[in-house]
Amino acid sequence: MALSNVLETPASGFNFDNAARNSALEGLFGGGQTPKPLKTGTTIAGVVFKDGVVLGADTRATSSEVVADKQCAKIHYIAPNIYCCGAGTAADTEKTTELLSSNLAIFSLNSGRNPRVVMGVNILQDMLYRYHGQIGANLILGGVDCTGNHLYSVGPYGSVNKVPYLTMGSGDLAALGILEDGFRPDLELEKAKELVRVAIHAGIMSDLGSGNNIDICVITKEGVDYIRPYRESEYRDNRKMKYKYRPGTTPVLTEKVVPLKLEVVQETVQQMDTA
Amino acid sequence: IVPVAGLCPQGAYGVQDSLRGGFSSVKNELLPSHPLELSEKNFHLNQDKMNLSTLRNIQGLHAPLKLQMEYRAARQIQRLPFLQSSHLALDTLRGSDDVIGFEDILSDPAQSEMMGEPHLMVEYKLGLL
Numbered sequence: 001m002a003l004s005n006v007l008e009t010p011a012s013g014f015n016f017d018n019a020a021r022n023s024a025l026e027g028l029f030g031g032g033q034t035p036k037p038l039k040t041g042t043t044i045a046g047v048v049f050k051d052g053v054v055l056g057a058d059t060r061a062t063s064s065e066v067v068a069d070k071q072c073a074k075i076h077y078i079a080p081n082i083y084c085c086g087a088g089t090a091a092d093t094e095k096t097t098e099l100l101s102s103n104l105a106i107f108s109l110n111s112g113r114n115p116r117v118v119m120g121v122n123i124l125q126d127m128l129y130r131y132h133g134q135i136g137a138n139l140i141l142g143g144v145d146c147t148g149n150h151l152y153s154v155g156p157y158g159s160v161n162k163v164p165y166l167t168m169g170s171g172d173l174a175a176l177g178i179l180e181d182g183f184r185p186d187l188e189l190e191k192a193k194e195l196v197r198v199a200i201h202a203g204i205m206s207d208l209g210s211g212n213n214i215d216i217c218v219i220t221k222e223g224v225d226y227i228r229p230y231r232e233s234e235y236r237d238n239r240k241m242k243y244k245y246r247p248g249t250t251p252v253l254t255e256k257v258v259p260l261k262l263e264v265v266q267e268t269v270q271q272m273d274t275a
Numbered sequence: 276i277v278p279v280a281g282l283c284p285q286g287a288y289g290v291q292d293s294l295r296g297g298f299s300s301v302k303n304e305l306l307p308s309h310p311l312e313l314s315e316k317n318f319h320l321n322q323d324k325m326n327l328s329t330l331r332n333i334q335g336l337h338a339p340l341k342l343q344m345e346y347r348a349a350r351q352i353q354r355l356p357f358l359q360s361s362h363l364a365l366d367t368l369r370g371s372d373d374v375i376g377f378e379d380i381l382s383d384p385a386q387s388e389m390m391g392e393p394h395l396m397v398e399y400k401l402g403l404l
Contacts, residue, residue, distance in 0.1 A: 013377050134311055
């Protein structure tokens, strides 16, 4: 139906029409019961080792005090050689990393080159600074490119930090303690994986917003090893998604086999035209 | 919270058109309801201004002048207001034809739920309303 009060096509991008309404509604409720966005309340960590980068994350997503997702995937794909862990508002990290991945894919198709981690960091920084922290995405980007192994962290206001080991999220202080103690330059792969696992474990133990399983993603020059889950929680429930009965549940009383007699009536051979 | 002047309706004499726009309050016209509202509305304008002034300082007056002339030419060849134009020439000039941002995903005008009345939209665009 054609409306007479629409005089221009609406601008694309974020729409702030409901902001005034929302602030008026908040006043009505007297400071409570407004819907809270799904936060990931997380522990994420990253470590640069001799041959590449190891990223680790827990798998719990919370919505204020309720665990909303026990199997949340917090390590997002950006490019074949770059992965990103995201903490903060779940939808924001998801969409921001998807946009980054699309932009880097367009770039690598246009130029024929593999994207570099520093390009992803710059794109994220510009995007997040433009929105002045309203997009709640705390991200750890790690990857291996032609210039080496890199690990960056990007804050919601667009701040960038480049260090060999990083943690973010609500459990970051506990995990950072483990990394500060155990990190050495040029670690071996197994030691690096164990270090990240212990760091995420410390975050899970000390923070209510982190929990359930631990995911690990190892990025090297040869390829990516996304181990999900690397370590399952001891308190997982054994609910199965499919309820199929094992063969042998119903006892077999009698069995009768009647072979079908088939006779060849007509046989035609047609040559396939492979010209 | 600083009052700003960019939110007033731009009708004749700056008066709110109650028939079409509904009731308004002074507060809505002076104070932005969201901290990002004003900066997002003028984002591309401000970025272009900044880039063109840097270009003028580096390369002289002719460079931004020629670019702006090309932008104006590309902006004039769109379709009528109520139809979707692809803005291909404008995107190519700006360099935004190989970048995806939130403005390509959210509130796509091609999928807008509200349709305007074509005669009114053309009259508004021509300034006859």
